[in-house]
Amino acid sequence: MRPLSDADAVFQSYGRCCRSERFFEDFYTHFMGSSEAIRAKFVDTDMPAQRHLLRAGLLWLIMYARGAPGGKLRDLGKSHSRGGYDIHPSWYGLWLDALMTTIRSHDPEYVPELERQWRAVMQGGIDVISGAY
Numbered sequence: 001m002r003p004l005s006d007a008d009a010v011f012q013s014y015g016r017c018c019r020s021e022r023f024f025e026d027f028y029t030h031f032m033g034s035s036e037a038i039r040a041k042f043v044d045t046d047m048p049a050q051r052h053l054l055r056a057g058l059l060w061l062i063m064y065a066r067g068a069p070g071g072k073l074r075d076l077g078k079s080h081s082r083g084g085y086d087i088h089p090s091w092y093g094l095w096l097d098a099l100m101t102t103i104r105s106h107d108p109e110y111v112p113e114l115e116r117q118w119r120a121v122m123q124g125g126i127d128v129i130s131g132a133y
């Protein structure tokens with residue numbers, strides 16, 4: 001059997017993680033726990049809605065790595081830029097660390113190789129979003 005590409009392995013891992021709504025709750029617990037400044041960005045946010053938006057946003061990052069056009073990511077780049085939510089590019093490292101912590105505990109088929117694959121797949125889309133800062 002042909003080995004899965006990084007993007008396909010990540011797509012399948014994401015499918016396993018998405019089976020539980022707790023995945024998105026735990027992600028925001030880890031992410032907001034990583035910095036007071038990040039917590040402050042979400043004080044007025046409807047978190048149940050935000051968890052649903054992230055569910056789609058993560059899919060856009062994976063689809064981008066699988067060759068889909070980056071239009072949705074450029075929209076996120078605009079909303080997250082200094083004229084929008086003002087998300088400094090240095091914060092995406094904490095975002096990715098929180099994501100990896102969450103995946104390790106939620107993907108029942110997690111193996112260490114997935115850490116490298118997830119980081120590689122996310123980075124392309126993160127570059128598009130944070131590059132618009």
Ligand code: HEM
Nearest residue numbers: 038041044045053054057058076079085087091092095126
């Ligand atoms: C690649 C990483 C990220 C993805 C995929 C992502 C995805 C999203 C999506 C889909 C939305 C809703 C759509 C929109 O308003 O444009 C959103 C809103 C938001 N994101 Fe992100 N985001 C990322 C990174 C970050 C980071 C690092 C922060 C830092 C705190 C952040 C803070 C916010 C805030 C404050 C909102 C608006 C919340 C509100 O409506 O109250 N995001 N994000």
